[in-house]
Amino acid sequence: MLEGMTFKDPRAGAVARLAALAADETRAACLLALLDGRAWTAGELARHCGVAASTLSEHLGKLVGGGLLAEERQGRHRYVRLADARVAQLVEDLTAHIAPDAAEPPRGLRQSGADSAMARGRTCYDHLAGRLGIAVTDALTARGLLRQDTGFALTDAGLDWFGALGADLGRRGRRPLARACLDWTERRPHLAGAAGAALCRHLLDQGWCVRIGSSRAVKVTGAGERALTDLLGIDTATLR
Amino acid sequence: MLEGMTFKDPRAGAVARLAALAADETRAACLLALLDGRAWTAGELARHCGVAASTLSEHLGKLVGGGLLAEERQGRHRYVRLADARVAQLVEDLTAHIAPDAAEPPRGLRQSGADSAMARGRTCYDHLAGRLGIAVTDALTARGLLRQDTGFALTDAGLDWFGALGADLGRRGRRPLARACLDWTERRPHLAGAAGAALCRHLLDQGWCVRIGSSRAVKVTGAGERALTDLLGIDTATLR
DNA sequence: TGCACGGTTCGGCACCCGCCGAACCGTTCC
DNA sequence: GGAACGGTTCGGCGGGTGCCGAACCGTGCA
Numbered sequence: 001m002l003e004g005m006t007f008k009d010p011r012a013g014a015v016a017r018l019a020a021l022a023a024d025e026t027r028a029a030c031l032l033a034l035l036d037g038r039a040w041t042a043g044e045l046a047r048h049c050g051v052a053a054s055t056l057s058e059h060l061g062k063l064v065g066g067g068l069l070a071e072e073r074q075g076r077h078r079y080v081r082l083a084d085a086r087v088a089q090l091v092e093d094l095t096a097h098i099a100p101d102a103a104e105p106p107r108g109l110r111q112s113g114a115d116s117a118m119a120r121g122r123t124c125y126d127h128l129a130g131r132l133g134i135a136v137t138d139a140l141t142a143r144g145l146l147r148q149d150t151g152f153a154l155t156d157a158g159l160d161w162f163g164a165l166g167a168d169l170g171r172r173g174r175r176p177l178a179r180a181c182l183d184w185t186e187r188r189p190h191l192a193g194a195a196g197a198a199l200c201r202h203l204l205d206q207g208w209c210v211r212i213g214s215s216r217a218v219k220v221t222g223a224g225e226r227a228l229t230d231l232l233g234i235d236t237a238t239l240r
Numbered sequence: 241m242l243e244g245m246t247f248k249d250p251r252a253g254a255v256a257r258l259a260a261l262a263a264d265e266t267r268a269a270c271l272l273a274l275l276d277g278r279a280w281t282a283g284e285l286a287r288h289c290g291v292a293a294s295t296l297s298e299h300l301g302k303l304v305g306g307g308l309l310a311e312e313r314q315g316r317h318r319y320v321r322l323a324d325a326r327v328a329q330l331v332e333d334l335t336a337h338i339a340p341d342a343a344e345p346p347r348g349l350r351q352s353g354a355d356s357a358m359a360r361g362r363t364c365y366d367h368l369a370g371r372l373g374i375a376v377t378d379a380l381t382a383r384g385l386l387r388q389d390t391g392f393a394l395t396d397a398g399l400d401w402f403g404a405l406g407a408d409l410g411r412r413g414r415r416p417l418a419r420a421c422l423d424w425t426e427r428r429p430h431l432a433g434a435a436g437a438a439l440c441r442h443l444l445d446q447g448w449c450v451r452i453g454s455s456r457a458v459k460v461t462g463a464g465e466r467a468l469t470d471l472l473g474i475d476t477a478t479l480r
Numbered sequence: 481t482g483c484a485c486g487g488t489t490c491g492g493c494a495c496c497c498g499c500c501g502a503a504c505c506g507t508t509c510c
Numbered sequence: 511g512g513a514a515c516g517g518t519t520c521g522g523c524g525g526g527t528g529c530c531g532a533a534c535c536g537t538g539c540a
Binding site for chain 2: 008009011012013014015016018019020021022023024025026027028029031032033048049050086087089090091093094095097098147149150151152153154155158159176177178179180184193
C-alpha cells in the first residue's frame with residue numbers, strides 16, 4: 001500500500017455501512033415491502049422474499065441493528081417496520097433513482113388485478129400514492145394550495161386549507177411540511193412530508209378511503225368521492 | 241428453499257445493485273470527494289483513498305458502469321466526475337442520513353487550517369455550502385425570496401430577484417428549481433437545485449467569490465462582500 | 481401436559497469482492 | 511529512441527457474506 005495517502009473522508013465508512021444494508025436483493029425487497037408503512041412479521045417477509053426463515057432472521061438482525069427498522073415483539077411474533085420517515089425517504093430516494101430503468105410495467109395477465117388496484121391508489125409509507133396520490137397533489141397545485149413550479153411547498157392558502165380541514169399537521173420535530181416523492185407508477189411527484197401524512201391520515205379517519213384487505217392498496221369510498229369532489233374538485237371517475 | 245414464495249419486488253435487484261456501488265468504503269470516499277462537483281483524475285482519487293492505482297481503476301470501472309460517474313479521457317489522464325445532479329443528490333441523501341452520527345468535528349490541530357476554510361465556504365456539487373451557503377440561504381429566506389417553513393420553494397418575489405440579478409435559472413429538464421440540501425458542517429439545509437446552481441455560478445462568474453487553489457473551498461472577495469451586503473444584507477464579517 | 485408453530489442460533493458451504501504487485505499499454509517529455 | 515508516467519489488466523490471496531437445514535427455544539392452543 002502506498003504511504004502518500006492524504007485523508008479519506010471519515011464519513012466514507014458510515015456511508016458504506018449504510019449502503020451495504022440495502023446492497024442485498026433480499027434486504028432491498030424487505031425495505032420495499034415495508035415502504036407501505038405497515039408492520040410485517042418475519043415470516044411474512046420470508047415468504048415474500050422466497051428465502052428460508054433463518055436467512056431472513058439474519059437480515060432483520062442487520063436492518064434493525066443498522067437502525068433502518070424498528071421491531072416490536074408480540075407473543076411469538078416479531079413485527080418490524082421502517083424506523084421513521086427519514087428511512088422511508090431514503091428508500092424512496094434509492095428507488096426513485098432507478099425508476100427510469102424499472103420502467104415499462106411487465107403487465108403479466110396474472111396479477112393485473114392486484115396491480116391495477118395498487119396503481120389506482122395505495123399508501124407510500126404514510127402518505128398517498130398512485131393515481132389517487134397524484135390526483136390529490138395536482139388538485140392542490142391547481143387550486144394554489146401547493147407550489148411545485150419553484151420547488152415544493154405549501155402556500156399560505158394551503159396552510160389555511162389544512163387548518164379548515166381539521167387535519168393536524170403535527171409540526172413536531174423538524175420533518176419538512178411538504179416534500180416531493182416520486183410516484184413509482186405515475187412517474188411524477190406526489191405530496192409527501194408532514195402534510196402528506198396528515199392528509200392520508202385524515203382520509204382514512206374520515207372513512208373517505210379504506211384499505212383493500214390488509215394490503216397497501218386503498219380505495220375511495222362513496223363518501224370519499226363526494227368529499228374529494230367538493231373539497232378539491234377532483235374528477236373521481238379517474239380513480240375507479 | 242420454500243416453494244410458497246409470492247413475488248419479490250422486481251425493483252429489489254436494481255436497488256441492491258445501486259446501493260452496492262456505494263457499499264464499499266473506498267467507493268464511498270470517491271463519491272464524497274467528487275461531491276465537490278469537479279473532475280478528479282484516477283491517480284488523485286487513488287492517493288486520496290490510500291489504495292493502489294490498480295484497485296482504484298477497478299472501482300472506477302464499476303462506478304462508471306453503474307452510471308454514477310461520467311468519464312472524460314484526456315491524453316494519459318482519466319478524469320471522472322459525478323454523472324449528473326441526480327447522482328449528487330443521491331450521495332447527499334446518503335450522507336445526510338448518517339450526519340447525526342458523524343457529528344462532533346474531530347478538530348485535530350493539524351488540519352484546522354484547511355478545515356476552517358471549508359467550513360467558511362465551499363461548493364457542494366454545483367451550489368454553495370458552508371457558512372457562506374447558509375448565510376445566503378438564510379438571507380433569501382429572511383427577505384421573503386425563499387420559503388422554508390412550508391416546504392422549500394422560491395416565492396414569486398424570489399423569481400423576480402433572480403431575474404433582476406441576471407442569473408440564468410436554466411429551466412431545462414425537470415430538475416427542481418429549489419431543493420434543500422443538508423449542510424454537513426452547519427447541520428442545516430442550504431439552497432440546492434437549479435436556483436442554487438445558478439446562484440453559485442453567478443457568484444463565481446462575477447468574481448464575487450473564488451476557489452482557494454484548486455480545492456472545493458471558496459472565499460468571498462472584496463467585491464463579493466459589497467455585493468452580498470447590497471443584495472441580501474448579509475453581514476460578511478461572519479464569513480471571514 | 482403435550483403439540484404445533486414462529487422465530488433464532490449454529491455449522492458448513494459456496495461464492496463474491498476488495499486488495500495487492502507484476503506485467504503491460506499508451507502518452508508525454510527529453 | 512528512450513525514459514518517465516498515468517492507467518489498465520491479470521492472477522492470486524484472504525476475508526466477508528448469503529444461503530441452507532438441523533437443532534433449539536418460547537409462546538399459544540388443544
